[in-house]
Amino acid sequence: MIHQDLRPAAEEVLRRNDRGAFTAPSPRQYPHLWLWDAGFAALGWAALGDFERAYREIRAALRGQWRNGMLPHVVFYEWPSAYFPGADVWRSDLAAEAPAELPTSGITQPPVLAFVVEILTRHDPDRGRAAAFRREAFPALRAYHRWLHILRDPQGMGLSLLVHPWESGMDNSPLWDAALARVPVGDLPPYRRADARWVPEEQRPRSADYDRFLALILHLRSHCYGESGVRTSPFRVYDVLFNALRHRSEEALLAMATALGEPTGEIEGWLAQGRAAFQAYLWDPAREFFLDWDAVAEARIPVIAAGGFLALYAGLATPEQAREMVARYLTNPEAFAPDGGTRYRVPTVSKAEPGWEPRRYWRGPIWINLNALIAHGLRRYGFTDLAEQIRADTFALVARSGFWEYYDPRTGEGLGIEGFTWSAALILAWDLLEVPETR
Ligand code: DGY
Numbered sequence: 001m002i003h004q005d006l007r008p009a010a011e012e013v014l015r016r017n018d019r020g021a022f023t024a025p026s027p028r029q030y031p032h033l034w035l036w037d038a039g040f041a042a043l044g045w046a047a048l049g050d051f052e053r054a055y056r057e058i059r060a061a062l063r064g065q066w067r068n069g070m071l072p073h074v075v076f077y078e079w080p081s082a083y084f085p086g087a088d089v090w091r092s093d094l095a096a097e098a099p100a101e102l103p104t105s106g107i108t109q110p111p112v113l114a115f116v117v118e119i120l121t122r123h124d125p126d127r128g129r130a131a132a133f134r135r136e137a138f139p140a141l142r143a144y145h146r147w148l149h150i151l152r153d154p155q156g157m158g159l160s161l162l163v164h165p166w167e168s169g170m171d172n173s174p175l176w177d178a179a180l181a182r183v184p185v186g187d188l189p190p191y192r193r194a195d196a197r198w199v200p201e202e203q204r205p206r207s208a209d210y211d212r213f214l215a216l217i218l219h220l221r222s223h224c225y226g227e228s229g230v231r232t233s234p235f236r237v238y239d240v241l242f243n244a245l246r247h248r249s250e251e252a253l254l255a256m257a258t259a260l261g262e263p264t265g266e267i268e269g270w271l272a273q274g275r276a277a278f279q280a281y282l283w284d285p286a287r288e289f290f291l292d293w294d295a296v297a298e299a300r301i302p303v304i305a306a307g308g309f310l311a312l313y314a315g316l317a318t319p320e321q322a323r324e325m326v327a328r329y330l331t332n333p334e335a336f337a338p339d340g341g342t343r344y345r346v347p348t349v350s351k352a353e354p355g356w357e358p359r360r361y362w363r364g365p366i367w368i369n370l371n372a373l374i375a376h377g378l379r380r381y382g383f384t385d386l387a388e389q390i391r392a393d394t395f396a397l398v399a400r401s402g403f404w405e406y407y408d409p410r411t412g413e414g415l416g417i418e419g420f421t422w423s424a425a426l427i428l429a430w431d432l433l434e435v436p437e438t439r
Pocket of ligand 1: 073085
């Protein structure tokens with residue numbers, strides 16, 4: 001249950017950021033629809049009892065779907081805006097598969113929508129409406145996961161390949177430092193970032209990162225976002241967080257297919273591939289952690305980041321692996337646990353990493369979506385006390401500072417943008433994220 005005193009303020013944030021058809025993550029900093037933000041926002045609306053509004057959020061994300069199945073990470077509702085890189089940079093009109101009337105980006109973001117739709121339709125008290133929405137959304141969600149398995153698995157690894165750090169959602173994580181350093185910048189057109197207008201520069205990605213973010217967009221765009229651009233991208237990574245959320249979504253797709261009387265064989269095949277690939281490629285026995293795989297360097301990325309714990313949310317760790325990850329990292333004050341220096345759980349990156357920066361975006365601050373997913377993963381494996389501790393820390397952070405985009409794990413100070421949608425939505429919807437298999 002949410003602390004009753006946080007509920008009105010959380011609701012106020014959602015209503016303030018509501019643009020009618022979609023909820024902006026922040027109307028100034030992120031004025032359009034972002035894919036995984038839309039999923040978390042929908043959960044927030046459902047927690048307020050407004051399932052119609054939650055379904056509208058999902059419909060707005062699905063309206064951006066490309067004919068090949070891809071769900072883009074940004075749908076440019078309310079374009080033009082001051083956001084960079086905007087629709088004029090992405091130029092989705094160059095891709096034959098993109099929607100004709102609605103500009104979008106040309107990459108995706110962590111696949112949360114299927115498990116969100118499963119949660120919404122499981123909790124909606126109007127069972128007829130829930131069944132109708134499940135029937136409506138299922139084909140688009142299945143098409144998206146087909147795209148993830150076919151077009152984004154060119155080597156048949158059983159994992160989906162990312163071709164831009166933004167696809168991971170963790171834009172400037174130290175996970176990408178080595179892989180991004182190899183991205184040639186070439187002759188970039190002059191550009192002006194808009195993101196440091198509202199947020200101090202020291203809390204945002206560096207300019208060298210932005211050069212590479214843009215260079216990667218221009219590479220993919222020059223291939224009209226087709227398969228050749230994916231194959232030749234200088235950034236190609238199999239990420240644990242992304243693929244764990246894909247797996248969790250496919251568990252949900254299987255439940256939905258069963259409820260709808262749809263064939264289940266294809267989805268069961270995806271689940272089996274994902275389970276095998278996590279063990280074959282991503283588990284690092286020496287470090288006792290799930291690590292990302294750099295497909296350009298053909299090696300695991302030796303960075304311990306909180307996204308690794310999402311393997312628990314997806315049920316992808318063996319009980320032994322889960323115990324090792326918790327003992328060696330999550331409860332270790334030199335890695336993720338409080339130590340006097342940090343007071344709150346869970347920093348996005350282990351404090352032992354040389355790239356750890358507690359105030360810079362995805363390089364160390366606490367994010368509420370990761371905390372919620374980690375806590376429910378822990379519950380799935382029986383670590384209920386630790387899950388409760390993370391929940392208590394998260395609610396304490398919000399009670400202390402408000403609904404910020406991210407938080408300094410040393411002080412609890414809010415960072416980034418204030419009034420951030422998913423921070424409010426997930427405080428409201430924390431309990432909804434529980435994995436049914438936990439019970
Ligand atoms: C941003 O603009 O910072 C986004 O995270 C990119 O999608």
